[in-house]
Amino acid sequence: MRLNTMAWRTLSRNRRRTLITSLSVAFGIFLAVTFTGSGDYSYTSMINTSTVMGLGHVSVAEEGNNARPSLARWLRDADSLRIATSGLPEVSGAYPRIMGQAMFAAGAKSAGGMFMGIDPALETPQHNFFLRSVVDGALFAEAAGRGALIGAEMAEKLNLRPGRKMVITVTDKDGELTSELLRISGVFQTGDHAADSGIVLVPLDRLRQTLGYGPGGVTLLAVYTDDLRRVKKIQADLTEKLSPTGRLEVLTWRETQADLAGLIAVDRLFNNLLQLLVGLVIAAGIMNTMLMSVLERNREFGIMLAVGMSPAQVARLVLVESFWLGCLGLALGIMLTAPWFYYMSRTGIDLSALVGEDYSAGGVLVDPVLKLRLFRESALAILGTVFVLTLAAGVYPAIRAGRVPPARSIKEV
Amino acid sequence: MSEEQIVRLAGVSRVYRQGNVEVRAVDRLDLDIRAGEFSALSGPSGSGKTTILNMIGALDAPSEGAVYLEGRNLAELSRGELSRFRRDRVGFVFQSYNLIPVLTAYENAEFVLALQNVPAMERKTRVMAVLREVGMAAYANRRPDELSGGQQQRVAIARAVVSEPAIVLADEPTANVDSEAAATILDLMEQLNREKGVTFLFSTHDQRVMDRARRLIRLRDGRLEADEGGG
Numbered sequence: 001m002r003l004n005t006m007a008w009r010t011l012s013r014n015r016r017r018t019l020i021t022s023l024s025v026a027f028g029i030f031l032a033v034t035f036t037g038s039g040d041y042s043y044t045s046m047i048n049t050s051t052v053m054g055l056g057h058v059s060v061a062e063e064g065n066n067a068r069p070s071l072a073r074w075l076r077d078a079d080s081l082r083i084a085t086s087g088l089p090e091v092s093g094a095y096p097r098i099m100g101q102a103m104f105a106a107g108a109k110s111a112g113g114m115f116m117g118i119d120p121a122l123e124t125p126q127h128n129f130f131l132r133s134v135v136d137g138a139l140f141a142e143a144a145g146r147g148a149l150i151g152a153e154m155a156e157k158l159n160l161r162p163g164r165k166m167v168i169t170v171t172d173k174d175g176e177l178t179s180e181l182l183r184i185s186g187v188f189q190t191g192d193h194a195a196d197s198g199i200v201l202v203p204l205d206r207l208r209q210t211l212g213y214g215p216g217g218v219t220l221l222a223v224y225t226d227d228l229r230r231v232k233k234i235q236a237d238l239t240e241k242l243s244p245t246g247r248l249e250v251l252t253w254r255e256t257q258a259d260l261a262g263l264i265a266v267d268r269l270f271n272n273l274l275q276l277l278v279g280l281v282i283a284a285g286i287m288n289t290m291l292m293s294v295l296e297r298n299r300e301f302g303i304m305l306a307v308g309m310s311p312a313q314v315a316r317l318v319l320v321e322s323f324w325l326g327c328l329g330l331a332l333g334i335m336l337t338a339p340w341f342y343y344m345s346r347t348g349i350d351l352s353a354l355v356g357e358d359y360s361a362g363g364v365l366v367d368p369v370l371k372l373r374l375f376r377e378s379a380l381a382i383l384g385t386v387f388v389l390t391l392a393a394g395v396y397p398a399i400r401a402g403r404v405p406p407a408r409s410i411k412e413v
Numbered sequence: 414m415s416e417e418q419i420v421r422l423a424g425v426s427r428v429y430r431q432g433n434v435e436v437r438a439v440d441r442l443d444l445d446i447r448a449g450e451f452s453a454l455s456g457p458s459g460s461g462k463t464t465i466l467n468m469i470g471a472l473d474a475p476s477e478g479a480v481y482l483e484g485r486n487l488a489e490l491s492r493g494e495l496s497r498f499r500r501d502r503v504g505f506v507f508q509s510y511n512l513i514p515v516l517t518a519y520e521n522a523e524f525v526l527a528l529q530n531v532p533a534m535e536r537k538t539r540v541m542a543v544l545r546e547v548g549m550a551a552y553a554n555r556r557p558d559e560l561s562g563g564q565q566q567r568v569a570i571a572r573a574v575v576s577e578p579a580i581v582l583a584d585e586p587t588a589n590v591d592s593e594a595a596a597t598i599l600d601l602m603e604q605l606n607r608e609k610g611v612t613f614l615f616s617t618h619d620q621r622v623m624d625r626a627r628r629l630i631r632l633r634d635g636r637l638e639a640d641e642g643g644g
């Protein structure tokens with residue numbers, strides 16, 4: 001049977017209804033792309049912002065370090081770990097770092113905070129947010145030197161600026177208090193209060209001496225990837241590759257930054273529920289339209305059944321109609337959404353007038369520019385869901401059409 | 414003329430229930446239709462003509478008794494078998510709006526053959542031949558809403574006969590057209606009956622139509638009142 005021809009002619013017979021229905025499908029796509037796209041974008045940027053503050057997308061540390069961080073837990077041979085890790089294709093950077101608590105003092109003033117020991121020769125602005133945020137001076141150049149890059153709020157509190165000195169006091173690997181004199185090389189400002197008032201970057205080799213670590217000692221190896229969806233794979237590969245090296249724990253950002261992971265999971269859940277709700281409302285609208293169009297054609301279906309079409313064939317005819325309606329909706333949706341998405345993924349809307357320049361959520365800086373980004377998986381999920389919902393909306397009307405009682409419906413004129 | 418029996422109604426009743434009210438639309442009716450007949454069911458409005466045609470065409474089932482088509486008891490067929498049975502053995506012409514509105518005259522006439530999966534080439538030859546017979550070949554590409562009521566009925570007749578069914582059931586086929594078109598439709602049915610041997614059973618309460626029937630089955634209140642001219 002020429003079901004496709006019949007379906008198309010039926011759709012074009014009632015152009016206005018077809019247009020309105022497929023526009024509602026298109027509108028659903030538009031909303032889904034906007035919601036999911038802002039999620040995909042903002043989660044990615046939140047995660048990236050947060051991970052470049054220290055821990056990486058995946059971190060390698062001594063077992064137990066995530067639950068009870070301590071400078072007494074340290075890895076002996078960071079270099080061979082780094083080389084083994086950098087060999088993985090998904091890895092775009094791996095940095096040996098030492099992170100821990102310290103007291104910072106200058107003159108009569110002091111402040112508690114975190115230090116992060118880094119090797120200036122290895123670190124890149126891409127994977128180190130502080131390097132991107134230098135507002136005065138510069139990063140120290142020597143891994144064995146006495147430089148320090150300090151947050152702007154702490155600098156103000158301790159009355160420091162490049163060239164001035166401060167003392168860092170830490171507990172070394174054996175639990176002994178020990179101090180070191182540092183000279184400020186630069187000041188960073190991220191916009192996040194906790195970071196700007198509480199973090200100091202110090203040279204890695206100097207810190208190793210202070211803490212009593214050997215030349216390869218670190219508390220963690222921070223590993224980065226360009227594709228967040230690969231962290232699970234990196235974690236698995238690293239676990240396998242590094243497990244002979246000793247009692248290590250290889251964790252993803254979800255585990256090392258459980259707060260952020262929870263925040264994102266809840267947000268994504270609400271986002272998806274909202275979208276599903278919108279999808280169901282649209283599907284209900286389509287079903288209503290299809291049902292109306294089926295009830296109007298009772299006589300037509302009665303004739304088809306009378307001359308020998310089976311109820312299943314009649315139902316299939318209506319399903320083919322909703323199939324093409326879905327295709328029309330998809331095409332229209334893509335046509336309407338593509339320019340919007342193109343604009344929003346490149347330029348975006350600047351919301352800083354609304355939320356302020358330094359807006360942070362859960363300790364993570366949020367980009368004040370609303371942009372869209374869509375993972376291929378999300379795009380396919382949206383198109384697939386829309387299509388399935390449209391087809392599903394046609395199921396009940398299709399069954400109704402197949403059940404039209406021919407004798408009675410033919411009498412209706 | 415063949416004496417083969419095509420339709421047999423044996424003690425058939427059809428009772429409609431609406432709330433507490435029972436309507437006996439057909440009341441213990443016995444009736445035989447033989448191959449090649451050109452017969453009319455007549456009777457006043459409400460006498461049961463449509464109900465009888467619907468039961469013979471397997472669109473409705475009797476409350477009592479049995480309907481046999483080509484020797485088979487329709488009550489014993491499954492829904493799927495009934496669909497195929499209507500497709501292959503019965504042709505229908507209804508009072509009006511017979512055609513599928515999104516299909517052209519040609520496609521409407523072709524519809525049943527397509528359902529039967531007749532190959533496209535053969536379909537084309539048969540459909541064009543039958544459209545010529547009903548005088549609608551020139552209108553093959555018109556949609557139903559571009560045809561007059563009489564023209565639509567002629568296309569409906571083409572659709573009913575193109576699959577060469579055992580019987581064509583026509584429920585007041587001329588009731589909604591003017592007398593000139595009615596005459597054309599009757600001529601056409603008569604010609605198909607005479608030349609192709611198509612068996613027709615049609616209903617009417619129009620005296621001029623009854624006059625054309627070779628056998629006239631008169632009904633009153635669902636019962637046989639008279640049966641004139643039959644074998």
Ligand SMILES: Nc1ncnc2c1ncn2[C@@H]1O[C@H](COP(=O)(O)OP(=O)(O)OP(=O)(O)O)[C@@H](O)[C@H]1O
Pocket residue numbers: 408429430431436437438439456457458459460461462463464465618
């Ligand atoms: N679906 C139904 N429900 C209830 N009663 C019905 C139904 N269909 C038919 N009837 C009743 O059955 C009786 C016979 O109806 P039927 O339609 O067979 O008559 P008819 O001879 O075709 O009449 P007409 O010439 O008006 O078409 C009538 O009394 C009618 O009211």
Ligand SMILES: [Mg+2]
Pocket residue numbers: 462463464584
């Ligand atoms: Mg009637």
